[in-house]
Amino acid sequence: MLYAARAPKPSAELDFSLLWLAMGLLAIGLVMVYSASIAIAEAARYTHHNGEYYLLRQGIFIAMGVGVGMAAFRVPMRVWQQAAPYLFLAGLLLLVVVLIPHIGREVNGSRRWIPLGFANLQPSELMKFLAVLYAADYTTRKAAFMHDFKKGFLPMAAVMMLAGALLLREPDFGAFVVIVSIAMGILFLGGLNWKVFAGLVVVLLIGFVLLILTSPYRLQRVLGFMDPFADPYGKGYQLSHALIAFGRGEWLGLGLGGSIEKLFYLPEAHTDFLMAVIAEEFGFVGVVVVVALFAWLIVKAFLIGHRAAQLERNFCALVAQGIGIWIGVQALINMGVNVGLLPTKGLTLPFLSFGGSGIIANCLAVAILLRIDWEHRQMMRGKTF
Amino acid sequence: MNYHSRKLLKLNLAPWRMATVGGLLLAGLTVVAGRAFYLQGLNTDYLQGKGDAVSNRNLTLPAHRGQVTDRYGQLLAISTPVESLWARAADLNLSADQRVHLARVLDISPAELAKTLTRKTRGEFSVRRPVTPEQAVKIAAMGLPGLTLQREYRRYYPAGAVTAQVVGFTNVDDKGQEGVERAYQDWLAGRAGERQILRDRHGNTIRDLAPIKTAQMGGNLTLSLDLKIQYLAHRELAAAIEKHKAKGGSIVVLDAKTGEILALVNQPVFNPNNRQNYKPDLMRNRAVIDTFEPGSTVKPFVAAAVLERGLFHPDSVIETPDNFRVGNKLVHDEHHHPELTVTEIIQKSSNVGAAKMAMTLTPQQHWEVLHRAGFGQLPGSGFPGETAGRLRDPATWKPVEQATMAYGYGLSVSLLQLTRAYMAFANDGEVMPLSFLKREPQEIVGERVFSPTVAREVRAMMETVTQEGGTGTLTRVPGYRVAGKTGTAHKLVNGHYAPDRYLASFVGMAPASNPRLIIGVTIDEPSDGVYYGGSVAGPVFAQVMAASLRLLGLPPDAPETETKMTENAVSARGGA
Secondary structure, eight states: OHHHHHSOOGGGGSOHHHHHHHHHHHHHHHHHHHHHHHHHHHHOTTTTTOTTHHHHHHHHHHHHHHHHHHHHHTSOHHHHHHHHHHHHHHHHHHHHHTTSTTTSEEETTEEEEEEOSSSEEOHHHHHHHHHHHHHHHHHHHTGGGTTOIIIIIHHHHHHHHHHHHHHHHTTOHHHHHHHHHHHHHHHHHTTOOHHHHHHHHHHHHHHHHHHHHHOHHHHHHHHGGGOGGGSTTTTTHHHHHHHHHHHHHTTTOSOTTOOSTTTTTSTTTTTTTHHHHHHHHHHHHHHHHHHHHHHHHHHHHHHHHHHHHHTTOHHHHHHHHHHHHHHHHHHHHHHHHHTTSSOOOOOOOTTTSSOHHHHHHHHHHHHHHHHHHHHHHHHHTTOOO | OOGGGOGGGOOOOOHHHHHHHHHHHHHHHHHHHHHHHIIIIISHHHHHHHHHHHHEEEEEEOOOOOOEEOTTOOEEEEEEEEEEEEEEGGGOOOOHHHHHHHHHHHTSOHHHHHHHHTSOSSSEEEEEEEEOHHHHHHHHHHTOTTEEEEEEEEEEOTTGGGGHHHHOEEOTTSOEEEHHHHHTHHHHHOBOEEEEEEEOTTSOEEEEEEEEEOOBOOOOEEBSOOHHHHHHHHHHHHHHHHHTTOSEEEEEEEETTTOBEEEEEEESOOOTTOOTTOOHHHHOOHHHHOOBOOGGGGHHHHHHHHHHTTSOOTTOEEEOOSEEEETTEEEEOSSOOSEEEHHHHHHHTOHHHHHHHHTTSOHHHHHHHHHHTTTTSOOOOOOTTOOOOBOOOGGGOOHHHHHHHHTTOSOBBOHHHHHHHTHHHHTTTEEOOOBSBOOOGGGOOOEEOSOHHHHHHHHHHHHHHTSTTSTTGGGOBTTBOOEEEEEEEEEEETTEEEEEEEEEEEEEEESTTSOOEEEEEEEEOOOSSOOOHHHHHHHHHHHHHHHHHHHHTOOOOSOHHHHHHHHHHHHHHHHO
């Protein structure tokens, strides 16, 4: 009895480092969203000049995300796999719904949101999570054809192109890139013939060279982001101010709340360009901390996936690593845009940027990672799933 | 069926693939960190410079504009703080009620207000500069979002129209546009200071960075004007313009000893404190900027020219028939005098006599005297836009032109220029440089134009103008001897001399024994039937001269009898 009392409780078998990692990212995000948004919120009419407007909402989103994550954690991975195709279908349906006029809400020329009264649902954020589930399930099911371009790659490509086309209709180019990355990454991990990928890379390279040869101006437009100070009041406006924020931050930053660029110079400071505000207020040290947290999260996801593979739980392995790819690619693109390495494409920073759907989807992802890890721990004790 | 049992379909999840994907992601993050290292560690100066260029602003600290006073310290122009209403486009958010209320306070229609408030869609712009203190209080009480009251300095001219054309005025940005305000802009304006601030994108100050320069107060300016003389000149001129139904006129009062301009007035005139419906025509300082053909007022210079060359004495007798032919032109005198002395030619203003005297000179000699007197050259008062008049090259003069030039046609002058030239007669041959600023007597160096003898001789001739038999008997001043010359010139209209349009003028000095004041008067197109310089400009001269002499407290130099005659003259004028 004494021994039994000292045995760890099931709840203690969670990967707490992963949980705290996610919580840490959410907390940093909450603080930085507040810092980045105070001035904007106080100046805006729709917030009734309430400086805590975004803080309050981001707090509610995080609470909702934690709630959704706790619920998702209770669902066995087996159920997730069985539901994956249907969930993906439902996701596609939402992508269609958002495009219907009068239902989808248009902001700044993009139709990305479905108003739900208290908040807006952004199907593309959810779709990233569903794409992970679906691609993992597909790859597991089609394991036998992974060497085959026609039977292995093309059906998946067709489905992803359908989702991609819907996303580009909104348009949401960022989500398109993330979802394509997830699908390709999972296919690659699932053992799809590497020659297919080699071929894809060659095709992309040829296309790129053709682009340069046929219309240099188009290339100019694609690469225009490289020098934002060439047109600092037009196309380069946003990026030039993001870079200025980095430059002002130096090593240790101007201190929390000290950002100047967030004072209306930098648009989307609390969403797409939150990283620039972090860089300005906490300097290179702050940037490295955030980058390291994301690296750690990715490593965690891949290690959990690796463990699942060892346990021959292929779906779980692909889901875990798919989540790693998702979070990794999205963070990479967002930060790449912030530091001027990639063209501005409207993608938020996972866990940190303001936005309800994104936060909830990210929490779902972490909950699934925790669930997979938890199931492993249970299997170690002889339980099967 | 448990999905783990599907052995055949089992995937082979190769560790190298996981390592590749994971490694790529981590490599990407490393590149991002490396880029951040470059931006935040190595390229900071460049980026911060770009940022500062956008967010740092040098604010100007307005310098208080110096005041302008007359020679005794009477205020002519002062800067007073006022409030101006400015709008910031991004924050403009007025309710319908507020709009109606604001329109009422500003005394404009709501439509006009709406138009003003949508003048610009970004940045800051002025709504009303300035608002009255009452309006400012009401607007401040309303607390309108996006509208702010800003302190500015507005110029106020206590003497109003009386000094308007001399002092000039500033524009809405407090920059001198006309007159002394323009001529001495740099001195009056001082130097605005600067401080550097950090601003957000909406223009709000986040914090002060550094004061760069402190503001330097504008300097004060003491003009040579005597406001009392200026005022009475203004009054007399206005009265004469009305009496003679004239188009306009000017008076210049000079201190003969110093060249200082004691008064300078024109008609028509404007109110510099209310320029809402101004006409540029009213703002013109005619005495300095406009030219006219001087007519008989140049005859003393011809007399001086022949005297100084010893060609004639004041008492030399010259035959003066009614008509005198030069080339194909007949020079004509209106009054019949078979022969006149040189003095009488001046006294009675004989065109024939003046022409005959002039014809004894070569064109070069004739020109040289006029040139020495300052005709055809800038008078040097420093007033913006002052004119040099016109004096043609003597090589191009035909005899007939030289003849007409003797009695004031074919050349043009400004009143200021003409009055200045008379300084040579008043000041024993020396002309003092003109000045609109008060000067200390010791800093003045004159320019010799005539010998003292010639100057006194001509002055004596001009004194006879005001005596019985002269053309200027209405210019006499009780208690003082007056010397001067009348002028009645036909005006040039479209290249022809109009038979019925005249410019009546008189330039004179007193006390004639040792002149202290020179006063030039022009009346443009008197149209009540009287048009002789002596009868139109002369009485104005007399009034201004009499009052000015009294104001300056100059001792009378005329014998008692002279005074009586003047009284007769005044009553005669009243009866006419």
